[in-house]
Amino acid sequence: MKLYFETSNFPWSPERYHYAAEQMMLTLFPGEKPEYPEGPLPRDLSGEANAAVFTLHRGKKLTNISVLVFRPRGYYNGVSRFPSEELDRPPEEVYHTVQHALKLAFYKAGAALLGVHPPWGALTGVRPVKLPTRALLAGKTPEQAEAELKKEYFVSPQRARLAVDCAKASVEVQRSLTPGQVSLYIGIPFCPSRCVYCSFVSADVGKTLHLVEPYLEGLLREVEETGQVLQDAGLTIRSFYMGGGTPTTLSAGQMDRLLSKCQECLPLDGCTEYTVEAGRPDTITEEALRTLHAHGVDRISINPQTLEDHVLEAIGRKHSAGDIQTAYELARWIGFPCINMDLIAGLPQDSFDGFRSSLNGVLALDPQNITVHTLALKKGSRLMEEGGSLPSGEEVAEMLDWSRQALITHGYIPYYLYRQKYMSGSLENVGWAKPGAESLYNVIMMEELHTVVSLGAGGVTKLVRGGEILRLTNPKYPQDYLSSLDKVFSQKKEIRTFYR
Numbered sequence: 001m002k003l004y005f006e007t008s009n010f011p012w013s014p015e016r017y018h019y020a021a022e023q024m025m026l027t028l029f030p031g032e033k034p035e036y037p038e039g040p041l042p043r044d045l046s047g048e049a050n051a052a053v054f055t056l057h058r059g060k061k062l063t064n065i066s067v068l069v070f071r072p073r074g075y076y077n078g079v080s081r082f083p084s085e086e087l088d089r090p091p092e093e094v095y096h097t098v099q100h101a102l103k104l105a106f107y108k109a110g111a112a113l114l115g116v117h118p119p120w121g122a123l124t125g126v127r128p129v130k131l132p133t134r135a136l137l138a139g140k141t142p143e144q145a146e147a148e149l150k151k152e153y154f155v156s157p158q159r160a161r162l163a164v165d166c167a168k169a170s171v172e173v174q175r176s177l178t179p180g181q182v183s184l185y186i187g188i189p190f191c192p193s194r195c196v197y198c199s200f201v202s203a204d205v206g207k208t209l210h211l212v213e214p215y216l217e218g219l220l221r222e223v224e225e226t227g228q229v230l231q232d233a234g235l236t237i238r239s240f241y242m243g244g245g246t247p248t249t250l251s252a253g254q255m256d257r258l259l260s261k262c263q264e265c266l267p268l269d270g271c272t273e274y275t276v277e278a279g280r281p282d283t284i285t286e287e288a289l290r291t292l293h294a295h296g297v298d299r300i301s302i303n304p305q306t307l308e309d310h311v312l313e314a315i316g317r318k319h320s321a322g323d324i325q326t327a328y329e330l331a332r333w334i335g336f337p338c339i340n341m342d343l344i345a346g347l348p349q350d351s352f353d354g355f356r357s358s359l360n361g362v363l364a365l366d367p368q369n370i371t372v373h374t375l376a377l378k379k380g381s382r383l384m385e386e387g388g389s390l391p392s393g394e395e396v397a398e399m400l401d402w403s404r405q406a407l408i409t410h411g412y413i414p415y416y417l418y419r420q421k422y423m424s425g426s427l428e429n430v431g432w433a434k435p436g437a438e439s440l441y442n443v444i445m446m447e448e449l450h451t452v453v454s455l456g457a458g459g460v461t462k463l464v465r466g467g468e469i470l471r472l473t474n475p476k477y478p479q480d481y482l483s484s485l486d487k488v489f490s491q492k493k494e495i496r497t498f499y500r
Contacts, residue, residue, distance in 0.1 A: 001025055001032045002051035004041050009056040011091040011098060020099045021054065021106065023124035027426055028110035045070065052109070054102060058084050065101040069109040078109030107154065118426045119397070120419065121154030128155075128428075129417050129447060132167035133174075142168065162404070162414055162430065169415035173443045181238040182230070183444050184266065186219070186258075187456035188247040189478055192282050193318055215457070215478045216254050218485050220261045222455045225489045227265030230453070233499045237266055238450075239273040239441040247276050248283035252291045259295040273440045275299040281327040282319040289334045299439065302328050302367075303342035306350060307358040314349040314389075321361070328365050338437055339367040345399040346375030346424040349389050355399040363410050368437035370412060372403050374427040376420040393425035400427055407432045416442045453495065457481035463498045470498060 003021050005014035022034050048070040055066045063084045068077045080101040086094050107122035120128060135145035142164050149160040190212060276292050278284050278300045292300065306312060307321040331339055341362050345355055362370060374396060412432040419428050431442055445452055448469060454461045461472040472491050475481045
């Protein structure tokens with residue numbers, strides 16, 4: 001799609017608004033790629049069949065942002081307004097006002113041409129729950145927060161209610177946090193095999209076995225360095241999360257060394273949630289689970305993604321649906337008080353009936369948490385590069401609508417939510433929990449409620465204080481991480497400076 005900007009009246013250069021335009025383009029017209037024609041705006045646009053023209057006109061009282069969208073079926077002009085006095089503020093202060101109006105105008109034109117409204121309306125960000133959370137903290141009722149999403153952003157009633165329900169959980173978590181608390185993430189970037197949809201920084205352990213032990217040694221050193229920095233800064237860990245990859249690709253002995261080092265060096269006395277993603281059933285053994293349980297891990301994930309054997313094969317899993325049930329029963333027998341299970345709607349060769357059967361199978365196991373993801377086509381994944389037989393966006397929406405009703409009926413409540421690019425049907429990922437079993441870490445991480453310190457390859461530490469967020473990034477790949485440990489340790493010292 002060609003994106004034209006009439007440049008003279010925009011505060012700052014129009015390039016600052018390209019990202020906002022592209023986000024809305026992706027929401028309305030998935031699969032389109034932006035083009036920015038050089039030179040002045042053409043006088044005659046009557047021949048355009050796939051373009052959007054953005055203009056800003058300042059009146060005495062109101063400023064109009066107009067977006068004229070051309071498609072093969074015709075054209076439509078969307079307009080959004082804000083008080084002209086806003087433009088008297090410095091450009092960096094009025095930027096978000098202009099960006100928001102631009103998105104709304106583009107949405108109005110595109111939705112009118114398409115004749116449909118995406119479920120999340122004009123919201124394009126990863127974290128739609130932040131808006132109703134802000135409203136609730138400002139004293140608005142849940143009903144007012146929901147009405148605002150529907151009126152101001154054209155969010156569907158179902159999604160607005162879902163966002164507000166998750167915002168209630170966010171508010172509760174936020175009120176439970178105290179100064180000096182942080183959360184901690186440890187990444188284990190290895191898996192027994194690579195799923196076709198995966199773009200995480202993870203390696204097939206069968207091909208990179210020689211890296212696992214050196215990686216663990218480097219990680220143990222980072223744990224020591226981080227523990228010292230946190231204690232010097234007077235910080236304590238509220239929630240602990242080990243993810244990946246698949247952490248249980250480590251042997252039981254390696255996991256014991258890592259968790260022992262964490263308990264020796266990290267300020268964990270105030271930790272109220274201790275999560276390790278066991279994840280893949282083909283890595284779950286009695287010895288591995290006993291090791292986690294002995295170290296006080298009280299929440300694990302056993303993630304089937306699907307209980308359809310032909311779909312497991314299509315996504316590159318080497319285990320069966322029966323292996324998932326065996327792993328779950330073993331974890332229950334050992335005594336883990338909280339188990340999460342993930343499903344993905346929209347997997348290759350899946351169908352509505354197959355997804356429904358998978359969710360019914362998970363519900364029969366009765367885990368404390370169930371996370372329902374929507375398939376997102378991610379750059380770097382085999383699925384993005386090679387394609388596959390995928391359910392339609394409409395069928396995926398049907399899967400999610402059915403899952404919402406089934407989960408509510410079985411006593412689960414939604415507590416965290418996020419969206420991603422290239423997500424089937426422009427939908428969402430939702431974490432569901434039995435009341436009282438919500439994952440503290442998931443809410444903190446997704447809503448950026450306080451600092452999350454990340455260790456290991458690909459880890460991104462987010463230092464959060466007030467409205468300020470500072471990111472410290474570890475090298476992505478295990479080899480680069482190992483060759484840059486001195487830099488990684490030095491960067492961790494910035495935590496002290498941030499909190500000083």
